[in-house]
Amino acid sequence: MRRLRVLHRTIYVYSDVVSSSYGRAFLTPREFPGQHLLSHDIRVDPVPSDRSVGTDVYGNTTLYFHVTAEHRRLEVTGESVVELESPTAPDEQPTWEQARPSGENGPLAVEFALDLTPPEIIPEVAAYAAESFPPGRPLLEAVKELTARIHTDFAYESGSTTVTTRVADVFADRHGVCQDFARLAIACLRSLGLAARYVSGYLATDPPPGKERMVGADATHAWAAVWLPGDGEGLLGDGDGHWIGFDPTNNQFADDRYVTVAWGRDYADVPPLRGIIYTDAKESTITVSVDVAPLEE
Known part of the structure; x- marks a missing residue:
């Protein structure tokens, strides 16, 4: 059994004001035999005026959000704690x-x-x-x-x-x-x-x-x-x-x-993050950092 903390941060910086930003995020670890999601949170800054969580056709959890406050910087952070078990191979293996x-x-x-x-x-x-x-x-x-x-x-x-x-x-x-x-x-x-x-x-x-x-x-x-x-x-x-x-x-x-x-x-x-923005900005930068650290049980 292994327990891990995942911190996934994405920062967008724009050269001009963004008036509206729509986003869709696949940042929530799945739950299935061998992987248990113990805690999870997604933080968006600026705070969205609207957000909702749904499930796609494959059972993945997806977050939709809409930021209406004017901004030049958008930060999306997913933080999770998961517990993992070593998988076992099937008893019988077919030919291909x-x-x-x-x-x-x-x-x-x-x-x-x-x-x-x-x-x-x-x-x-x-x-x-x-x-x-x-x-x-x-x-x-x-x-x-x-x-x-x-x-x-x-x-x-x-x-x-x-x-x-x-x-x-x-x-x-x-x-x-x-x-x-x-x-x-x-x-x-x-x-x-x-x-x-x-x-x-x-x-x-x-x-x-x-x-x-x-x-x-x-x-x-x-x-x-x-x-x-x-x-x-x-x-x-x-x-x-x-x-x-x-x-x-x-x-x-x-x-x-x-x-x-x-x-x-x-x-x-299943891209981690995808969206549409309304802005006159000519340039933008994106910085992504991910940290996966072991936790004591």
Whole structure:
């Protein structure tokens, strides 16, 4: 059992007055077997004139807010305490062919096997995926190899891509960040007819030996999850089979250091913060800091 405190702060500064700001935030960690949300709060400054909390089609908690006070600076801070358990692998593991969505609960996962619009599955990605998925291979064994290959073949370069970068460009350039590697892995699995989710959240990182943790050194993280048929809950379970998280950026399956905030078919479904402002400002800056710190039980 691991208990973590997450502090996620986003600050926007504008060169002119903003008269109205609408925002939507995915900052509330999910609740499911293996992850328990003990406390949570989202603070917005200036204080919104209107705010509401809802649930999207995937069960993610989302906050809507509207700031009507004139401002040149907007700060959104999410603070959470979560309790995590180490996931356990399913007792039986199907071959990857058997893991394609089908059967009694397959329809709940089938949309996660479909390509995006515009398409992300290109012939090169499909061929790359096929190398790890020979006929009859156990699913998680194949996923483990694919995870390791992406980790080895693609360089992590902060700032080398944006949220609009296509999987085809990442594959051609051989570099990117965590969200790119998660999306590449998802496209690989979907090219084989497998169901895969994009997962947004946080990762508790350990400091180098002899060094103290640096506040704000952590960042939002992204990884993927693959679907296994069955009636279990799994790491990201919600009653529709097993979902097993895996992280190509760090070459491992997700464990009790991973705090899940939201999941969807792609990054566009679950950005941490998105909004619309009304202003004559020509310039703006954004500063994001995330701190994931262990707490004593």
